[in-house]
Amino acid sequence: MRTTNDETNDETRVEYAPETGPRLRWAQLAPDVYKAMIRLDAAARQGLDPTLYELVKIRASQINHCALCIDMHTKDALAAGERVERIVQLNAWEESRHFYTEKELAALELTEAVTVLTDGFVSDEVYERAAQHFEEVELAQLISAIAVINAWNRFGVTARMAPGHYQPGRNQSERHQPGRPT
Amino acid sequence: MTAHVTVRTRLLDQAVGQAMSALSAAAKKGLGDPALAELVMIRASQLNHCAFCLDMHLALARKQGVSEKQLDLLAAWEEAGDVFDERERAALALTEAVTVLTDGFVPDEVYERAAGHFDDVRLAHLVAVITAINNWNRVMVSRRIPPGGYTP
Numbered sequence: 001m002r003t004t005n006d007e008t009n010d011e012t013r014v015e016y017a018p019e020t021g022p023r024l025r026w027a028q029l030a031p032d033v034y035k036a037m038i039r040l041d042a043a044a045r046q047g048l049d050p051t052l053y054e055l056v057k058i059r060a061s062q063i064n065h066c067a068l069c070i071d072m073h074t075k076d077a078l079a080a081g082e083r084v085e086r087i088v089q090l091n092a093w094e095e096s097r098h099f100y101t102e103k104e105l106a107a108l109e110l111t112e113a114v115t116v117l118t119d120g121f122v123s124d125e126v127y128e129r130a131a132q133h134f135e136e137v138e139l140a141q142l143i144s145a146i147a148v149i150n151a152w153n154r155f156g157v158t159a160r161m162a163p164g165h166y167q168p169g170r171n172q173s174e175r176h177q178p179g180r181p182t
Numbered sequence: 183m184t185a186h187v188t189v190r191t192r193l194l195d196q197a198v199g200q201a202m203s204a205l206s207a208a209a210k211k212g213l214g215d216p217a218l219a220e221l222v223m224i225r226a227s228q229l230n231h232c233a234f235c236l237d238m239h240l241a242l243a244r245k246q247g248v249s250e251k252q253l254d255l256l257a258a259w260e261e262a263g264d265v266f267d268e269r270e271r272a273a274l275a276l277t278e279a280v281t282v283l284t285d286g287f288v289p290d291e292v293y294e295r296a297a298g299h300f301d302d303v304r305l306a307h308l309v310a311v312i313t314a315i316n317n318w319n320r321v322m323v324s325r326r327i328p329p330g331g332y333t334p
Binding site (some may be wrong): 026033063073114117137143144148154158 | 202230279280319
């Protein structure tokens, strides 16, 4: 498998750990499931600001430790013109609030609450703050969209999809099937 | 005295709802084991504290003939002796790992244990069942949809 090593010259060559391939090619093994995910993804993002949703996707993917998803969504954000600092600071957004709008901050806070359900519910405080910045239809979409990136994270982590190969702008149907002949 | 639970919003985009149903249906069909699917969905709903989902899937599990003993002991399946067979235990261990990603990954041990009981196609669909119910859990808990709205 080709790594970034190949792009450096001999003098600066560094030995990285070997890449591990996917455990499970789930999209090929369950094509109907994959089709439903693509359809769900398209439906859930309707009406959401793409810049805001990209931040939400990166943050959820960080919390869920989905390497493929972080690779994909940081590259997509950069390709869409997002500022590097806003991506870099996402992992500490509570301490770097001045990089984000109040609406984005409310969305990020909601993202964390909806993503970490096992620690208990989505508090009234977090929900109300989001409700101040999003009208009801948009908020319902945001909740669905947070759930959807969580779903992609689950497939990505469980199937152990390798990061590093994603290129923005590729055909949607190939996005989540790295390693597939193209 | 009854507690008052306030629904936050009942809004769920129709296309989103339909796609979520299609996802669940494709996942369950490919797994080909409706009773096991219900056990998995109940366990994930327990971990995610989704009252609506628990109410719904406990009803569906009973309809599928899942025993009361299994339903009673599901939250402590690891300590429940032979109430659950090895295949069910492997599926439940995977359910927990895939549901609690924030504590870190899906360990090889858990994954391999599941792979020992499910072929790749069934395993992909089992992961899809776990993912689909996690999706429903998030949508229902966030909107605070109360239990009791579902009749099989």
